[in-house]
Amino acid sequence: MTIAYNTFEVEVDLNAIRHNYRLLREKGSNVYGVVKADAYGHGLFEVARALEAEGADTFAVGTVGEGMQLRKSGCSKRIISLLGPLNEEDCFNAFQSSIIPFIGEFEQLEMLTGVASAQGRRVEICLKFDTGMSRLGFGVHEIDDLIDWLKKNPEVSPVLASSHLATSDDPAYEGYISKQAGTFSDILQRLGNAGYELEASLANSAGILVHDQLHYSAQRGGIAMYGSNPLLGTKWSEAGNDLKPAMQVRTKVASVRKLKKGQAISYGCTYTAERDMTVAVVCAGYADGYSRGLSNAGQVCIHGKRARILGRVCMQLCIVDVSHIEDVKFGDSVYLLGGEGEGRISAEDLAGWWQTITYEVFCLLGMNPRTYKK
Structure with a gap:
């Protein structure tokens, strides 16, 4: 039980969130609803239901545990976990709750094979790649080994590919953005040549608003969905002028x-x-x-x-x-x-x-x- 010990009242305008999501879909296409970290403090279940009413069919949570909570709330749409599994229990829970985990380490793949073998069916995953963030994801130098591993372990089935932009909100780094996009495109081509044609996501909120070349087949609607303009103070600021605070x-x-x-x-x-x-x-x-x-x-x-x-x-x-x-x-x-x-x-x-x-x-x-x- 949560004890309300303070006098605070946080009021969330779900209509504003729905408006912002519609705006992102107008500028993008297949926009995931990013609801990680309790929907950026706005309420996981309430925001997901509001977005579902607007046609959202994919939700990005942070942890597998958060994805389980969303699934138990009655959400039947596709759920992806951006952090992915950190132990075998996470692997099992992702499998049981039909959560697609982001995978960027061979150790995660090995954990998943055990779960897939025990359950006797395939596990769907999203492959996470490091294209310049230097945080999480398979590196370019690991692609050949990754493809070999996937060929040998068909019970683990990649359906999505993703990477994270480091500077999409800063005009001073347009060259860096282009370099990341080029690296991601090369990765997708190598995967495609190996027989893996995957739904691809690179653009975040800023990417959706001003970088059409980064849209690929799906985008991730994050901070802009909650009414904050990620481009404020830059030459691109006007692209987010119609966002409404939530x-x-x-x-x-x-x-x-x-x-x-x-x-x-x-x-x-x-x-x-x-x-x-x-x-x-x-x-x-x-x-x-x-x-x-x-x-x-x-x-x-x-x-x-x-x-x-x-x-x-x-x-x-x-x-x-x-x-x-x-x-x-x-x-x-x-x-x-x-x-x-x-x-x-x-x-x-x-x-x-x-x-x-x-x-x-x-x-x-x-x-x-x-x-x-x-």
Whole structure:
């Protein structure tokens, strides 16, 4: 049982996610719904159902265990596990739940053969290749050995091929993107010559939006599906202008008090009032996934206006300057993400103050209790 110990409310707009998915399908074609990490903090089951209603027929989860949860929720569509199996139990569970695992190591292949032999039928897999990310996947130098292995072990059946782009959101690295695409195309050709004509996926959100040459037969819709423009701040930014934010996060004011000039506030006395001020104590802190790194840097939205954080963010509280905002009182709503008016906080705003990326903002804040707009 999950105990709701905080005052947070994470509101997820499923209509926005559906809109964003439709936009990606207009620019791409066969777009997988990437719902790994609890759908980037937006809710695995709820998001998958919303996407299924839009015609999504393939869902990409992170771990095999997450795929099992999605399958048990009633999802009958194709599920792929981006991390793939890490032990024999994962192999067995992927097989039993009809989850297609990403495979980029010979050790994973060997584990799968044991499961396939024990079950007496084929195991479908997605071959993962390293084309320039230097993280996971078979290298180009391993292709011949991989083909030989597959020929000798027909009980393991590749149906998909994939790789991961390292710089698709950065115009300065267009050459690197092209090099990765060329490497991936060469791999697909070598597999095809060996008799393996596979569904191929290379493009992520940025790839879908601006790199038509990377689309191949399938694409993976990730961060853009949740309303964050991966191209913001670049010459390609307009390609993501029609995306709609899907998450809002709000909490409450716990207290309103006066701060005298020269008076310090919060742990470590890292902020001292430069004038007489009115401050609000807000129910948000690092125990809620609201980073301590926002100390003296972040802002919130109260009554449609921005209020900056003063001093250190605490475990479940932070303090903001409301001297310029009228009638702030105990119990008022405070938007950490979203809100209305000129003070609205975007995921990009919050990520910038946090010195991180919107992915982390969503994943951490999304761990709090959620409600849904449908």
